[in-house]
Amino acid sequence: MDVAPARALITRAAADLLEKLQGRHGALMFHQSGGCCDGSSPMCYPLGDFIVGDRDVLLAVLDVGDDGVPVWISGPQFEAWKHTQLVIDVVPGRGGGFSIEAPEGMRFLSRGRAFTDAENGALADDPPVTGAEYEKGVRPPSTGTHVVAEAVDACPLPATPSR
Template identity: 60%
Template structure:
């Protein structure tokens, strides 16, 4: 019998973005992120105090970031509610992007006026990595959690062989290069 393949993370985060989340949590308390689908926000990940943004019944939970973890570190115990940052995406947008891993980054610039990082001089930025066929096969066997099924108490430790935090975005989604010969 072959071993069960590990379920890849649907969301990862850079060290810079994780540091920004920790600063925002220190100021605003528990947080959540929602990958915006456009309009006023562009397509930016939006950061809100937990409870200030109403999660829709059809929104999909991409993952729960653990603010305790450093780059390369794996979780061994469940985070406290204050150390959890759930990352959501709308159902229709998830359907379009389910084949990609969201990599959250923080870059210089002014974020949306609705997102908590707006006055920080940094903004959250979404990057993506396309899952390979083996990862997609594993993900297709897992049913994503929707907003109608979620409660903060339902979060469990994400035991995974892939660290959630990377030093730089390129560590999670390498940029292809061209041979210039």
């Protein structure tokens, strides 16, 4: 495998909601929660409302809207998740955090898929951008589209054993 896979993807339904929210709030960003607010949900904020730390890691800039939507995660949490592709989805209900989709009666939800050995090998040659590097103008390479039709397209369900 020559090209590293995207570290983060978004479902079409979540991208549609994100575009609606961009129309209302302007540029947006995600920060993958580390467990305090609403468990491990991705929190969506107006761009700049969440201060990105020097050690935070940029998983991807989702190709949603005119300028894209950066997806950040804390450095220590990235170390635990670095072998996992984050897939941002949306489900009905209200989350318990500060994410801006709450009034819509929907909430963003993180799903994950473990990278294959080949994908991990490609990612080893493609280190992520930290908050400190981003502040200096470093940007991740584009990996093509980040939008998948359904979460199952990125995170296939295991086969159910027949009885």
